[in-house]
Amino acid sequence: MEEKKTPKIPVWDLPDVPKGKLPPHLELQRTRVLCTSDAPTHTENIRYSGAYASMGVDNSLRLGHFRDNFRVEVIRLTEDDMEFDMIGIDAALANAFRRILIAELPTMAIEKVLIANNTSVIQDEVLAHRLGLVPLRVDPRLFEYMSENDVPNEKNTIVFKLHSRCERGSSRVKVLSNELQWLPRGSEFTLSTEKPAADPTSRPRTYTSFNCSQDSLPDFSNNPIGPKHDDIIIAKLGPGQEIELEAHAVKGMGKTHAKWSPVATAWYRMLPEVVLLQEIEGEKAEELVKKCPVKVFDIEDIGKGRKRATVARPRSCTLCRECIRGDDWDKHVALRRVKDHFIFTIESTGALNPEVLFTEAVKILEDKCERLSALFSPHLLKQKTESPKVPIFVTSGDLRIGAFFFEIRFFLKRLHFEFIFILVGTCKLLMGLETIMIDFYAGECQILQLASE
Amino acid sequence: MITVLTRSYQDQSQATFSLTDEDHTLANSLRFTLNQDPRVTFCGYSIPHPSDARVNIRVQTTGDPASEVLKDSCQDLMLICQHVRSTFDQAVVEFKNKKGLDAMNIGP
Numbered sequence: 001m002e003e004k005k006t007p008k009i010p011v012w013d014l015p016d017v018p019k020g021k022l023p024p025h026l027e028l029q030r031t032r033v034l035c036t037s038d039a040p041t042h043t044e045n046i047r048y049s050g051a052y053a054s055m056g057v058d059n060s061l062r063l064g065h066f067r068d069n070f071r072v073e074v075i076r077l078t079e080d081d082m083e084f085d086m087i088g089i090d091a092a093l094a095n096a097f098r099r100i101l102i103a104e105l106p107t108m109a110i111e112k113v114l115i116a117n118n119t120s121v122i123q124d125e126v127l128a129h130r131l132g133l134v135p136l137r138v139d140p141r142l143f144e145y146m147s148e149n150d151v152p153n154e155k156n157t158i159v160f161k162l163h164s165r166c167e168r169g170s171s172r173v174k175v176l177s178n179e180l181q182w183l184p185r186g187s188e189f190t191l192s193t194e195k196p197a198a199d200p201t202s203r204p205r206t207y208t209s210f211n212c213s214q215d216s217l218p219d220f221s222n223n224p225i226g227p228k229h230d231d232i233i234i235a236k237l238g239p240g241q242e243i244e245l246e247a248h249a250v251k252g253m254g255k256t257h258a259k260w261s262p263v264a265t266a267w268y269r270m271l272p273e274v275v276l277l278q279e280i281e282g283e284k285a286e287e288l289v290k291k292c293p294v295k296v297f298d299i300e301d302i303g304k305g306r307k308r309a310t311v312a313r314p315r316s317c318t319l320c321r322e323c324i325r326g327d328d329w330d331k332h333v334a335l336r337r338v339k340d341h342f343i344f345t346i347e348s349t350g351a352l353n354p355e356v357l358f359t360e361a362v363k364i365l366e367d368k369c370e371r372l373s374a375l376f377s378p379h380l381l382k383q384k385t386e387s388p389k390v391p392i393f394v395t396s397g398d399l400r401i402g403a404f405f406f407e408i409r410f411f412l413k414r415l416h417f418e419f420i421f422i423l424v425g426t427c428k429l430l431m432g433l434e435t436i437m438i439d440f441y442a443g444e445c446q447i448l449q450l451a452s453e
Numbered sequence: 454m455i456t457v458l459t460r461s462y463q464d465q466s467q468a469t470f471s472l473t474d475e476d477h478t479l480a481n482s483l484r485f486t487l488n489q490d491p492r493v494t495f496c497g498y499s500i501p502h503p504s505d506a507r508v509n510i511r512v513q514t515t516g517d518p519a520s521e522v523l524k525d526s527c528q529d530l531m532l533i534c535q536h537v538r539s540t541f542d543q544a545v546v547e548f549k550n551k552k553g554l555d556a557m558n559i560g561p
Contacts, residue, residue: 045485063532072541074548084544089537092485099478355545359538366534368479372472373527375455376520 032273035335037324045091045339081347082354085271087340094268094342100361101266103254106140107351108158109133110247110259114189114207117244122235130234131162131247132259134177135349137228140262141360142219146250152187152208154217158225158249159183159208162234165242173237178230180247184220186210189246208248228350262357264347271341272317275334276309285309288333291322315343457520458509465518469511476500480508486526486533492517 022030034041070088077084086094113128120127138158146156160180166173187206214220235243254261274296280288288309289297298312317335324330346354458469472480480498487496487510495513512519 063529066533067536070536070540072544074544077545077548090485092481093533096478096482104478358541362534362538362541365479365482366531369527369531369534372455372479373524376524
């Protein structure tokens, strides 16, 4: 029996495959997430450089290519929130920016609350917790972090005072956030260790040590520090109840506690893409338009009274999959997401503007990289350069040998100390006085040079 | 802080780096830039325990020393971030100008 042998054509010589590029079905897999009715498919990013090597396509990232393709388009920008598109970036980086926005951008928030009097129904700790969550309208870049050993001074602390009472016979009083008064000179509560009136000319020591008043600094002289919103209810007081406290605000990051997060939230989504696989006309078109709860589809007249469905607003699609529910609809409509187009939304709590927040987040990622690449100092990278060798003189006296190696024992980690003893001892026996060089940085113990004196 | 977990002096092309005080934020971005480098045959990261802020990054290359390749990826990531920042700032400025022009056109 004869077998018909069809000539084998390599896949990139096929007539419909453009050379150097992927065939369209693979390109679809690489750049789009297909949202089918049960689950999304092709969600992984095929982003390693050798992915399509067998097809002759270079998938590696070239910085020039990235620079040409990367775009940012701002859709909406107000003082409190912004929405913008980033096109041409990968999910790993978009997620890194989102994580930094939420957890690693510093802000000022109230941390220590010194309560002098609290006769309200709100417990001390609940009151302190609520005060911590009040957003403050102050640029955190003007302040420094305060560690436990630091003294609270004008560079790392902001002091607020709250004194509110409800008189007997009047109705209930709401304590709002605008009653938090800023004290630019620092704390007014004196330390309990101070003896009263010991020296009337000197200022008693308080809980903070401000060297100068904060409103003498140029940043604060015209815009006083205060909470962002004036109408936040902190507590409610009944007749005869009083709250008197001082609150100290310090700089921190969202990683430690959510009160220090500068964004209400920040999120991103990939751009949805709705594609009509077949022409949808007449009644089916009407049905489709009615199905979608966010009105993605529209009817278009194509003359002679015929109607056709078009995709009018794919960006507002929430991927509820209502349009592919039911019999056979998934052959008419394809729901996809574009893998490298991210719609970012940032809602700021008020300390900084949202565009400043994003810029700071990118700077923080850059700083992390810089710190990491600085750790690759020459001593880790030594392959070809000579490692520093330390001569150890072994003399005939046993005590000397012992003493030397005792010192080295604590220097060299993970070296087999006994091995050195034995080896050196043996060498000494065999060759008399030697100079033995030992490579300090090697994880392995090697006798590198044996030379007699 | 960085420590090298597995390395040998004979074969510099593979290593596992353990970074402290880091999490998915930097590790995933580094893994992305490492993957793009054609010299890398394998790269990945793992977090041994979620309560410790420690990340292990494994790099295997086609011959170049692993630490060099990692350092180059850090530099690449820095360049990408700088480009992102400048493009974003430009886009914000353009948007504000456009909004200003629109406001002027709508006004009397």
